[in-house]
Every structure is written in C-alpha cells, then in structure tokens.
Amino acid sequence: MRRLLRHAGALPGDLYRQRKSYLLEKLQGFNVSARARPWVVVVDLDHDAGCAPEVVRNWLPAPSYFMNFRVAVREVEAWILADRERLARYLQVPETRITGTPEEIDYPKEYLINCARESSSSRIRKGIVPGPGSRRVEGPAYLSLLTEFVADAERGWRPDVASDHSESLERCIRSLQNSIGTFSRESQRRRSSR
DSSP: OHHHHHHHTOOOOOOOOOOHHHHHHHHHHHHHHTTTSOEEEEEEOTTSSSOHHHHHHHHOSSOOTTEEEEEESSOTHHHHHTSHHHHHHHHTSOGGGSOSOGGGOSOHHHHHHHHHHTOSOHHHHHHHSOOTTOOOSSOTTHHHHHHHHHHOTTTSOOHHHHHTSOHHHHHHHHHHHHHHHHHHHHHHHHHHTO
C-alpha cells in the first residue's frame, strides 16, 4: 500500500494490515473517522460478488468525504501479477508463465504460488511455496518476499505498468490521486479560514 500511495502522490502515514473480515467489521468506524482525515481501505473481492462496484455499494453505501474504499479483483495478488515482466524476473520464471490477464484468474494468490513452484531460485521456492505436508496456504516468507518485490522501486513492481493490465488497480490509483487532490484543497481551505 505504501508503494501505491507514493505512486499516487501521497506521503503514507500509519498502515495497518488486517484480515478482510476485521476490516469489514470495522469499516463503519473507519468511515466515521474519515469525516475528518483521509482513510484508505483495500480488501479483496474474492468470490463475494460478480463485480467490485456491487460490493462497494453493499459494504459502504454512504462513504465519508475522506474515505477511499477500494476492492481488488479478485485478490490484491492480481495487482502484483499485472506487472508480468518484473514479477517473472523476480520469481525467476519465464515471462510466458505469468498470465497477461490477472483479473480473470479465480485465485490469484494460488496462481502466484504455483508460478513460484517453477522458480529456478530455491529462495523463492522455499519462501513462497508451502512446504510438503504444511497446512499453510503459503510459504514462510511469502509476505516478506512479496513486500520486498513491491517495495523495490528500481527492480520491483511498477504500479504504472501493472495498472495497464488491471482495471481495478487503475481505478484505485485514479481514486487515490483524486482523494489526494481533494484532501489538499480541503486542508488549504481550512487553513485559510482560520
């Protein structure tokens, strides 16, 4: 999220990573807080509905002025898969192994893990892929390795490239940019009215 916020022109403040169920349970409280300061909440669509706008209307019918509630189609991993060239290089798999249409994948996280199974790097395989007999869905370093990839501005994930291949990411970036402009104008208005 930090990378997306910076890409959109914001200076990220505190970031919290929570499960979708927790975020949805607390969404109305976040929305109340967003009356006074900016909030960005991103959740996965998973298979809760056919399209993101439908769940946004259901989960947050009346967003506050500074609330930016976004839904990744189907999972945020689709946004990572959308930078096919860089992800293939990072995972050390052929670029052709990664789809050019990530939002059409039913389970992007599972797809990404399966790509990592074919990596020529033991670090990637051991970190991202769950071990034999493991009850975990992902490997022990899944989050840290993907965070490393996304955070690397030189060789890692490129939001501008990824947004060309992910409509929900493109909408998220545009919405963040609009929110930043709105908050800046409102902050200036409040300062000048003192």
